[in-house]
Amino acid sequence: MDILSLVTYAMIASFTPGPNNIIAMSHAKEQGFKCTFPFISGVAAGCLLIMMLSSYFNLILYQYIPVITPALNVFGCIYMLYLAFKIMKSTSAKSEAEDKSKIHYSFSFGFTLQMINPKVILYGLTALSVFVLPYTQSHAQLILYSLLLTLIGISANLTWALGGRLFQQFLLKYERPFNIIMGLILIFTAISFIK
Template identity: 55%
Template sequence: MFIIPLLTYAIVSSFTPGPNNIISMTNARSQGVRKTMRFIGGVAAGCMVIMLLWSYFNLVLKPFIPKINFMMNILGCLYMIYLAIKIMRSKPQDAERRDVALCTFTFGFIFQFMNPKVILYGITAISSFVMPISTSPIQLLFYSLGLTIIGICANMTWALFGSLFKNWLSRYERPFNLVMGLLLIYSAVSIFTAN
């Protein structure tokens, strides 16, 4: 069943360090959680637009070019393996050097269209996990909403527990990154084993 690999992929991709999470954590530490919620609201809106665009793009494209699904699976799988290796080999984050607070809704929204992690998250999740189990426009809307909610939960977690989470990561970053990388590899392999 595709739902477990989809959730694994979504949770691992969303909760691992990335631009949205780092900015949320940094903003919350310097500006407070209340002001950071404007940025997170922009992230939510931008992420939802990207998920919907990829859902309906895939829905329109799939009947006309059947082989694209296989190619998207391969590209998504390769990206997940690349991301897993990058996560497992990553060095400690230096969040202290990011001292500019970007706490606006507008920045959060626009930034999603330049954020490769969110764009590839949408491409991979929709084409590799969602399209094989559903092509109903209503279900695509709900999957897009679900993927967005998981991403926003990650942003809020990093914002709310930024200091505590950063301290924990500084002590246990290597094992944490190894586990996240292995879970991402599991998600990549499951694209082909679930068929």
């Protein structure tokens, strides 16, 4: 197995904009880096569960994955396009400051969001079916690779949250152009699912 290819794919898939990364960044910008920990913990738990389910789903339905992948890709693309347009249309943080100060993204919100996040579901299905299952079907290795993929994904969430906190003043000053750029990058990521 080519572990370097798996890690490279995982890093690219994890660090590109997605719902969890953008929420982690926005939440850290508004309420501080430490306040994102419950949300990111929920995302981590959801990610690990998805990776484990993906491992065994792929193992059971290995021969059918090429048939269902296009449908999953289209669903993921539509969901991410929806999120991109929501980000691009969002209003200024200054006008929503009071509302946002009341929002606290919890463990359960992070977990639930992760369970319906097509980017992570596709990430798990693709990484495990392409890079792991052709080489091993050992339960211990499936668990190990699920943990590895989860750690890479969570490092992306933490990085985005830290970036949101460190660049808070810049992001507040240029929020509208930044949201448009992030929305466009998310659109590009969504379109890459259906190529």
